[in-house]
Structure formats: C-alpha cells, structure tokens
Amino acid sequence: MQMTSQVDSTTDHHAAATVIEARDLNLVFGSGDASVHALKDINLNINKGDFVSFIGPSGCGKTTFLRCIAALETPTGGSLMVNGMTPEQARQNRAYGYVFQAAGLYPWRTIAKNIKLPLEIMGYSKAEQDKRVAEVLELVELSGFGGKFPWQLSGGMQQRASIARALAFDADLLLMDEPFGALDEIVRDHLNEQLLKLWARTNKTIGFVTHSIPEAVYLSTKIVVMSPRPGRIHEVIDSTLPKERPLDIRDTPEFIEIAHRVREGLRAGHGYDE
Amino acid sequence: MRSLVAVLTVVAGIVGIWYLACVPMNIKGVLDAAERAGEQVQPMTAKERRDASAFGLVAKNGFAISRVWSVERPRLPAPHQVAVELWKTTVLKKVTSKRSLIYHGYVTLSATLMGFGIGTVLGIALAVGIVHSKVMDMSVMPWAIVSQTIPIIALAPMIIVVLYSIGVQGLLPKAIIAAYLSFFPVVVGMVKGLRSPDHMQLDLMKTYNASGNQVFWKLRLPSSMPYLFASLKIGIAASLVGAIVGELPTGAVAGLGARLLAGSYYGQTVQIWSALFGAAILAAVLVALLGLIERVLLGRMGVKS
Numbered sequence: 058m059q060m061t062s063q064v065d066s067t068t069d070h071h072a073a074a075t076v077i078e079a080r081d082l083n084l085v086f087g088s089g090d091a092s093v094h095a096l097k098d099i100n101l102n103i104n105k106g107d108f109v110s111f112i113g114p115s116g117c118g119k120t121t122f123l124r125c126i127a128a129l130e131t132p133t134g135g136s137l138m139v140n141g142m143t144p145e146q147a148r149q150n151r152a153y154g155y156v157f158q159a160a161g162l163y164p165w166r167t168i169a170k171n172i173k174l175p176l177e178i179m180g181y182s183k184a185e186q187d188k189r190v191a192e193v194l195e196l197v198e199l200s201g202f203g204g205k206f207p208w209q210l211s212g213g214m215q216q217r218a219s220i221a222r223a224l225a226f227d228a229d230l231l232l233m234d235e236p237f238g239a240l241d242e243i244v245r246d247h248l249n250e251q252l253l254k255l256w257a258r259t260n261k262t263i264g265f266v267t268h269s270i271p272e273a274v275y276l277s278t279k280i281v282v283m284s285p286r287p288g289r290i291h292e293v294i295d296s297t298l299p300k301e302r303p304l305d306i307r308d309t310p311e312f313i314e315i316a317h318r319v320r321e322g323l324r325a326g327h328g329y330d331e
Numbered sequence: 332m333r334s335l336v337a338v339l340t341v342v343a344g345i346v347g348i349w350y351l352a353c354v355p356m357n358i359k360g361v362l363d364a365a366e367r368a369g370e371q372v373q374p375m376t377a378k379e380r381r382d383a384s385a386f387g388l389v390a391k392n393g394f395a396i397s398r399v400w401s402v403e404r405p406r407l408p409a410p411h412q413v414a415v416e417l418w419k420t421t422v423l424k425k426v427t428s429k430r431s432l433i434y435h436g437y438v439t440l441s442a443t444l445m446g447f448g449i450g451t452v453l454g455i456a457l458a459v460g461i462v463h464s465k466v467m468d469m470s471v472m473p474w475a476i477v478s479q480t481i482p483i484i485a486l487a488p489m490i491i492v493v494l495y496s497i498g499v500q501g502l503l504p505k506a507i508i509a510a511y512l513s514f515f516p517v518v519v520g521m522v523k524g525l526r527s528p529d530h531m532q533l534d535l536m537k538t539y540n541a542s543g544n545q546v547f548w549k550l551r552l553p554s555s556m557p558y559l560f561a562s563l564k565i566g567i568a569a570s571l572v573g574a575i576v577g578e579l580p581t582g583a584v585a586g587l588g589a590r591l592l593a594g595s596y597y598g599q600t601v602q603i604w605s606a607l608f609g610a611a612i613l614a615a616v617l618v619a620l621l622g623l624i625e626r627v628l629l630g631r632m633g634v635k636s
Contacts, residue, residue: 129534148540155538157531165553165632174549178539206633 074105076140076230076262077126083134084121094287095121096132101281101290105229108256108263110273111281112319113326118288119266119281123232126264127155139230151179153230154223158238160215162207162222169194169203172222179226193221196255213244217251224259231263237272249275250304257300270323274298274316275307282319284326291326294318346410350400355385356407357399362392364402408601416605429585432609438586440613442502442574446509447567453510454517454566455559461518462525462551463543472522479515483508483573488580505586509573513566520562524555556632560625567617575610587613 082099085092096118103109111119124130125137128144139147147153154175162171169190176186194200197217207215216236223231237245249272256263267273273280280294296315298306306312359380366372373391374380380388389396400409408416420432428434457475460467487508494504528550536546578588587610594603 127538129537148538151540153538155535157535159531161531161535163532163550163553165556167633175539178536178541178545178549208633 075102075138076105076107077101077103077264078138079122079135080137081135082122082125082132082137084118084125084130084132085134096125097287097289099135099290101293103262103264103279105262106260107279108265108277109279109281110265110267110277111283112267112270112273113283113288113291113323114268114285116285116288117283117326118285119283120234121288122283123234123264123266126230127153127232151226152228153232154226154228156216156220156223156231156233156236158235160207160212160219162215162218164207166206167203168199168205168207168210168218171207171218172203172225175222175226181226189225193224196224196258197221198251211244213240213248216240216248220252220255224255224261229261231261233263233265235266235268238267245269245272246304252276253302270316270319271307274312274319275302275304280315280319282322282326284323292322294322349407349410353399353405353407353409354389354396357402357405358385358388358392358395360402360405361395361398362388365392365395365398404598405600408604412601413604413608416601417608420605421609432587432590432605435585435587435590435606436609436613439571439574439578439588439610442505442577442586443509443567443571443613443617445502445506446511446573447513447570448510449506450510450513450566450570451517451563454514454562455521457514457518458521458525459547461522463547472518475515475518478511483512483576484579486511487573487576491577491581504581505574505577508577509570512573513570516562516565516569517559520558520565521555524558525551527554527558553632556629560621560629564618564621567621568614571610571614571617 079099079101082096083094084096085094087093099118099122111122113119121130125132126139126144128148137144140150140152142150142152162168163174166174172190172193173186176189181189190203191200194203197220199214199217199221202210202214202218207218210218220233220236237248240248252263253276265273265276274296278296278300280296281290282292282294283289284291294315298311298315362372362380363377366375366377372380372395373388374383399405400411402408405412417432420430424431424433426433426437457467457471461471462468490508490511491500491504494500494507525547532550532554533546536550541549575586575588575591578586579592587606590606590609591603594600594606
C-alpha cells in the first residue's frame with residue numbers, strides 16, 4: 058500500500074498522470090431511424106487525483122459515459138483509455154470501484170459481509186478481508202454497524218456502506234453514478250462533506266455523475282457540463298475553490314460565481330429546454 | 332386470540348355443513364334399511380324412492396334423520412365416523428398391522444420423499460441449465476410445460492409397465508411418478524429465482540470482474556431462495572399426489588393409494604375418507620416442515636420475520 062502510493066506519486070511527475078483519456082468518443086444505441094446518439098465526439102482528460110463531476114439534464118449521456126469508463130457499455134467509435142488500458146482491460150484489472158444510484162446491498166448479507174463481497178471475489182485472505190472491512194467502515198463512519206443487516210440501516214447509511222464496498226479493494230478510481238440522488242438534502246449535505254474528506258484521505262480519482270449544481274460545484278475540481286441530443290460535452294469548468302471545503306463555502310462569492318457559470322453552461326447547452 | 336376464534340368458527344362452519352350434507356346424501360340408504368327392518372317408510376318401495384328427491388324423503392321421514400350419521404357404509408360418512416376410523420387405524424392399531432394407516436402412510440411417505448428428492452435435484456439442475464444456456468431455455472422449457480399437460484393418471488401405468496419391463500419395481504417407480512409431478516414447480520420457481528437479480532446487481536458483479544461461477548454462488552443462488560421454498564411447498568404436495576396415484580395402477584397392497592383403492596372396491600367409504608384425511612394431514616405436516624426450514628434459513632439470511 059505504502060509502496061504503490063510512492064510509485065504513483067513518482068509517475069505523477071513524469072507523465073501528466075492521465076487516468077482517463079477520451080478521444081472523439083462516440084456511442085450510438087440501435088441503428089437506422091431508431092438509433093440514439095448517446096455520446097458524440099467526447100474529448101476529455103481526467104488526471105490522477107481529480108474530482109470530476111458530470112452534470113447535465115437526463116439524456117445528456119453522463120451516466121453512459123461513466124458506464125463506458127467502467128466497460129459496462131461499449132463505445133461505437135473513437136478511443137477511450139483507462140489507466141493506459143482499454144476499459145475492458147481496466148475492468149479485468151479491477152481498476153475502479155463503482156457506486157450505483159441505489160445502494161444495492163445484498164439483503165441476505167450483513168454490512169460487513171456486503172463489504173467483503175468484492176474481497177471474496179478477488180480472493181483476499183480472511184484476515185485481510187477483516188482488516189479492510191474495519192478500515193473502510195471507519196472511513197465511512199459506520200464502525201459498529203458491520204453486524205447489521207441492510208434493512209436495519211437508513212438510506213444514507215446504506216449508501217455509505219455501498220461506498221465502503223467500492224473502497225474496500227485497491228482501486229485508485231472511484232466511479233459514482235448519482236450516488237446521493239435518492240437521498241434527502243440534509244443527508245446529502247452530510248454525505249458530500251464526508252465524501253470530500255474521504256477523497257482527501259485516500260487520494261483517489263473520482264468520477265461523479267449528478268444533476269445538482271451545488272453538489273457538483275461543492276465537490277469537484279473539474280465540472281463537465283453536458284447537453285443532450287446528441288449527448289456531448291458543452292463545457293469543462295475548472296474549479297478555483299481550495300481543496301479544503303467546509304459546507305459554508307457554498308455562501309462565498311467564488312462558489313456562487315462558479316455555480317452561475319455552470320448554470321449558464323447548462324442553459325447555453327439547452328439543458329433547460331424541457 | 333381473535334384470529335383463533337375466527338379460525339375455529341370457520342372450521343365449525345365447515346363441519347356443520349358436512350353434517351347437514353349427510354342428511355340428504357344418506358337418507359335413501361337409511362330408509363332402505365328401515366324398510367327391510369319392517370318400519371313404515373314413505374314412499375313404500377325402493378323403486379319409488381329412487382326417483383324421489385332426497386330433500387322430499389327427508390321431509391316425509393323425519394324419524395330417520397337421526398340415523399344418517401351412523402350408517403355402516405354411508406355415501407357420505409359423518410365427520411365423527413371418519414375421526415373414529417382415523418383413531419382406530421392409527422393409535423389403536425399396531426404399526427406393523429396391514430390395517431394401520433401409519434404403516435400405509437409410511438409406505439407412501441417414503442415414495443413421496445424419494446420422489447421429492449429426485450424432483451428437486453432434477454428441477455434445480457434443469458433451472459440452472461435453463462438460466463445459463465439459451466439453447467436449454469428454448470429446448471427444455473417447452474417440454475417441461477408439455478409434460479405437465481398429460482394427466483398423470485394416464486401416464487402412471489405406462490411408467491410402471493415400462494420400468495417393470497426393465498426390472499425396476501417397488502419404491503422407485505412410485506418415486507419417479509412423484510418426481511414427475513414435483514420437478515415442474517421447482518423448475519419454474521428456480522428459473523424465476525435465479526433470474527431475479529436486477530441489472531444493477533449483475534453490473535456490480537461485472538465491475539468486480541466476477542466469474543460466472545461466482546455470480547451464481549454469491550448472487551443468483553441466494554437471490555433464488557425465497558422462490559425455491561415457495562416451489563418446494565407446491566412440489567412436496569404434488570409429490571404426495573404422485574406417490575398416491577403411482578399406487579393405484581399396480582393394485583398395490585400397501586400405501587394410502589392402496590387404501591383408497593381397497594376402500595372403493597368394497598364400498599368402504601369411511602376407509603376412503605380416512606385415507607384421504609390421512610393424506611391431507613401428511614401433506615400439511617410436510618408443507619409445515621418445509622415452512623419451518625424456510626423460516627430458519629431465511630431468518631439466518633437476514634429476512635425480517
């Protein structure tokens with residue numbers, strides 16, 4: 058663990074440490090008249106340690122792009138590299154953890170056993186499994202809940218457990234598809250704050266799909282504004298906010314200015330047409 | 332407590348209807364016996380009575396009503412007659428006796444359990460194949476459905492004859508007939524259960540680069556458990572029916588089916604009904620047992636109870 062992070066930090070200096078590189082990426086579902094151009098000419102670089110949010114109205118392809126990175130969808134044109142590999146190779150190398158909109162915990166497993174699921178599949182030893190479960194439970198502030206079944210936890214706690222599950226194995230990339238979309242705003246604020254702390258502690262690269270402007274601005278170092286029909290990148294906004302972000306940073310002029318730019322970008326990209 | 336009262340009320344209602352039904356069902360037999368004993372009966376001859384309505388006979392011969400519940404070979408035995416017969420053939424007879432319902436029940440039970448075991452294993456194996464292979468899905472499933480459209484009463488003698496001709500007899504043919512009925516609900520339930528994980532759960536396994544085996548053992552199989560138990564409960568009841576039907580064409584000398592057959596040969600309706608109730612009680616016990624296993628297992632799997 059110590060070793061790998063050192064190696065990573067040295068490579069940081071060499072190459073620009075690009076984790077995700079998309080060149081003229083296209084994805085068309087179906088064919089003929091019924092075809093849907095889900096992604097059109099996507100060009101994007103995501104560097105190591107970035108927190109990148111994808112924001113846009115439904116149908117803009119933000120989730121589809123995340124799924125392409127995860128090799129859950131296959132692009133029909135252009136190139137996409139993840140850690141210098143094809144997405145399929147990266148998936149086989151277990152390069153990323155994926156957090157879905159719903160927690161998707163197995164109801165027949167306790168929280169600890171749910172977190173062990175990827176570890177069992179990847180063949181970690183029993184002792185290592187227990188150690189990692191304790192670590193990530195602490196990371197998402199769920200220590201002491203390992204023996205509980207999912208239905209005994211609130212929605213926010215379940216989502217935290219699902220994040221812990223994605224953190225349990227050594228993937229430097231965390232892909233999150235509207236992970237807090239189904240939660241109320243109070244819980245969401247709290248989880249956003251926790252997620253930032255977690256990101257600071259683990260130094261992971263995070264791809265985060267959302268349709269909340271404040272959430273995107275609060276979390277990200279880079280905001281990718283997307284627009285629909287065909288799904289494309291309208292604008293990439295680099296955040297000027299400091300890495301340390303208390304919740305009340307959202308009342309600063311700087312924050313409001315960035316949020317305004319995102320909103321303008323969405324409007325220009327016809328994000329508000331419907 | 333209130334539900335207990337409600338349940339007992341319903342049971343009392345059913346028993347009451349049963350007792351009432353005995354009156355028109357048995358009145359002709361009672362009147363024939365009374366006529367032979369020299370009593371005054373309206374109308375006088377058996378021929379006239381045969382054409383008369385049962386309710387009319389009851390109205391004209393009120394004195395005979397009290398006798399309809401204690402006829403020796405009634406068309407419809409009264410509940411207490413069945414209960415007494417059940418008591419006599421279970422508790423009061425030695426289990427080694429050929430007249431013990433426990434003995435006959437045991438014979439049928441062993442075929443039922445063996446058939447249930449075969450049917451369950453076969454059903455799960457077929458379901459696993461169907462879920463994992465498109466070819467099996469298209470080739471096996473239609474046959475499984477067709478197999479259940481053939482009346483088992485028509486098929487059972489053929490199975491027994493075919494197996495007898497290759498030297499298989501005794502318990503196994505009955506078990507195979509039982510398995511024939513019980514594998515189907517298991518196939519249907521397990522196919523549904525193994526396919527119950529949604530896209531997201533399957534995608535999650537894909538992000539872990541899980542093998543097909545791992546997806547099966549860690550996701551599909553646990554997901555299918557509630558479906559499996561629902562199927563097993565239907566399967567074991569069907570298996571019992573199969574075992575009983577399997578005893579009919581052989582003219583079997585032992586088993587609940589043999590009791591039913593012997594009862595109908597000799598007009599022993601009380602014996603038929605007690606064998607039927609014996610089978611029903613056996614089925615209820617088996618299903619309840621499965622329910623218990625289900626509760627323990629699913630409870631350990633974290634299902635709220």
